Amino acid sequence: MDAKLHVSSSPHFRGSNSTRRIMLDVIIALCPAAIASCVIFGWRSLMLIAICVASCVLLEYVARKIMKRDTTVGDLSAIVTGLLLALNLPVDVNPLIAVFGCVIAIIVVKQMFGGIGMNFVNPALAARIVLLVSFPSAMMHWVPALGAPEDAIIDATTAATPLAAAPGTYSYVDLLIGRCGGSIGEVCAVALIAGGVYLVIRRVISPIIPCVYLATSALMSLVVGLDPLYQLLSGGMLLGAIFMATDYTTSPVTRWGKVIYAVGCGFFTIMLRAFSNMPEGVSFSILLMNILVPLIERITVPRTLGYIKKKKGDSK
Amino acid sequence: MAQKGLLKEFTKGIVKENPVLCLVLGTCPTLAVTTSASNAIGMGVAATAVLVCSNAVISLLRKVIPDKVRIPAYITIIAGFVSVVQMLVKAFAPAINDSLGIYLPLIVVNCIILGRAEMFAGKNPVLPSILDGLGMGVGFTAALLCMGIIRELLGSGSLFGMQIMPVQILIFILPPGGFFVFGMLIMLANKLNTRAGKKVKTTPCDGCPMADNCAEKTCEKTAKEATLNAD
Numbered sequence: 001m002d003a004k005l006h007v008s009s010s011p012h013f014r015g016s017n018s019t020r021r022i023m024l025d026v027i028i029a030l031c032p033a034a035i036a037s038c039v040i041f042g043w044r045s046l047m048l049i050a051i052c053v054a055s056c057v058l059l060e061y062v063a064r065k066i067m068k069r070d071t072t073v074g075d076l077s078a079i080v081t082g083l084l085l086a087l088n089l090p091v092d093v094n095p096l097i098a099v100f101g102c103v104i105a106i107i108v109v110k111q112m113f114g115g116i117g118m119n120f121v122n123p124a125l126a127a128r129i130v131l132l133v134s135f136p137s138a139m140m141h142w143v144p145a146l147g148a149p150e151d152a153i154i155d156a157t158t159a160a161t162p163l164a165a166a167p168g169t170y171s172y173v174d175l176l177i178g179r180c181g182g183s184i185g186e187v188c189a190v191a192l193i194a195g196g197v198y199l200v201i202r203r204v205i206s207p208i209i210p211c212v213y214l215a216t217s218a219l220m221s222l223v224v225g226l227d228p229l230y231q232l233l234s235g236g237m238l239l240g241a242i243f244m245a246t247d248y249t250t251s252p253v254t255r256w257g258k259v260i261y262a263v264g265c266g267f268f269t270i271m272l273r274a275f276s277n278m279p280e281g282v283s284f285s286i287l288l289m290n291i292l293v294p295l296i297e298r299i300t301v302p303r304t305l306g307y308i309k310k311k312k313g314d315s316k
Numbered sequence: 317m318a319q320k321g322l323l324k325e326f327t328k329g330i331v332k333e334n335p336v337l338c339l340v341l342g343t344c345p346t347l348a349v350t351t352s353a354s355n356a357i358g359m360g361v362a363a364t365a366v367l368v369c370s371n372a373v374i375s376l377l378r379k380v381i382p383d384k385v386r387i388p389a390y391i392t393i394i395a396g397f398v399s400v401v402q403m404l405v406k407a408f409a410p411a412i413n414d415s416l417g418i419y420l421p422l423i424v425v426n427c428i429i430l431g432r433a434e435m436f437a438g439k440n441p442v443l444p445s446i447l448d449g450l451g452m453g454v455g456f457t458a459a460l461l462c463m464g465i466i467r468e469l470l471g472s473g474s475l476f477g478m479q480i481m482p483v484q485i486l487i488f489i490l491p492p493g494g495f496f497v498f499g500m501l502i503m504l505a506n507k508l509n510t511r512a513g514k515k516v517k518t519t520p521c522d523g524c525p526m527a528d529n530c531a532e533k534t535c536e537k538t539a540k541e542a543t544l545n546a547d
Contacts, residue, residue, distance in 0.1 A: 133486060
């Protein structure tokens with residue numbers, strides 16, 4: 001196929017960005033959170049990350065082979081999915097449950113809908129919710145983190161997450177450096193913010209979605225009478241806002257679409273946290289907004305250059 | 317020949333025109349009651365009984381019922397049989413009555429039954445109508461049983477109430493798991509049917525928006541030439 005003459009449509013200038021490069025940036029941005037999880041929860045979280053990444057890559061390879069499509073392991077997207085899924089799990093979860101989550105993420109959500117760029121919701125997030133619904137006790141079992149405050153520890157093996165703990169149990173500093181219970185990747189706020197700043201500087205993600213998401217959440221917390229800063233730093237809020245909600249495939253491309261999408265995410269997160277019977281609402285709100293993305297994009301189609309809006313009552 | 321035709325009326329409902337998996341009728345009871353295998357059988361048998369009886373009666377009355385009011389007439393007949401079945405289930409299988417709940421009386425508006433009355437029993441003699449109802453009923457029961465077994469096995473780790481697996485993946489007995497299993501079974505049925513039937517002919521004009529208006533079918537011609545040249 002090495003033709004001498006290339007016939008293609010414009011644009012003819014291409015940037016050096018590739019899927020692989022973007023995914024590599026996301027992996028680099030997730031590294032601080034992954035390292036922090038190993039420090040906070042020990043070697044078991046490293047093992048969990050390894051299991052998830054390995055099974056996601058393997059499943060992606062096998063699924064593409066079975067479906068007789070090109071192998072897409074090289075674009076590193078399966079590694080990102082595996083890493084994100086692992087960071088969303090509690091550290092002492094059964095490895096088989098983690099592998100089941102990978103099957104849901106890669107086979108059901110991603111490859112059954114056509115592979116990278118075709119999935120209608122974020123694979124890691126959908127897998128997390130399937131696991132949460134399927135294995136509620138295993139997925140809500142939080143071990144005490146390194147240096148967690150005494151009050152938060154319920155017994156020898158479990159500790160309350162910031163969202164479930166009594167007010168005043170955790171200080172802001174505890175939340176910032178991850179001295180609290182929770183999924184392995186969501187506890188250390190500083191590491192997540194560092195990753196987010198890296199992604200924005202590298203222009204991998206636009207800051208609109210995370211900023212609007214967090215701002216809406218803070219505002220909604222004030223409205224329903226919760227401590228805004230505490231809400232932003234606890235639970236999966238930062239992980240969700242920076243890494244999950246900004247997934248290219250499942251977030252709007254238009255600027256106003258992004259704003260509407262992020263406002264919706266923030267609104268539903270706080271409403272679910274405040275009024276539902278579950279302590280956390282980040283995953284459900286992002287999943288819901290993921291599904292609404294096609295509709296949001298339809299109402300925010302930008303005006304074509306030179307197109308004049310027809311006045312009402314104007315005949316042709 | 318007549319024998320063969322009758323047999324075909326019976327077998328078509330099981331795989332080729334399976335009411336749930338190919339015609340996608342009766343989805344609501346399918347998703348709602350298949351949380352366990354015994355529920356699925358109960359629902360399947362009840363619906364089959366109603367289907368066979370209503371098909372027979374509607375077929376007998378097909379020349380008496382005026383065309384304009386046929387739907388209310390069919391519904392009345394079906395509702396009569398559903399009441400009978402409901403009373404029988406209440407009397408002899410109260411456990412199944414409890415677990416099926418509202419879905420038992422709702423067999424009245426099950427679109428499989430009304431669909432067969434409208435499409436088949438209203439136009440055909442009694443014997444084929446009974447066999448058609450029986451085949452459709454068996455197909456419905458088989459599909460429900462498949463779903464019930466898969467969902468019960470994975471979702472509560474048991475089979476007909478007997479605990480056999482230590483792991484329970486709760487999502488399979490919840491609505492999302494139901495839709496997932498339903499989709500997988502439809503995929504399987506499609507696969508089986510396309511393999512059994514003849515292949516769909518594809519032409520190079522398939523993707524072309526002008527294919528319908530194109531009198532000369534030039535693209536087809538060029539494709540033929542291309543293959544000739546390639547040879």
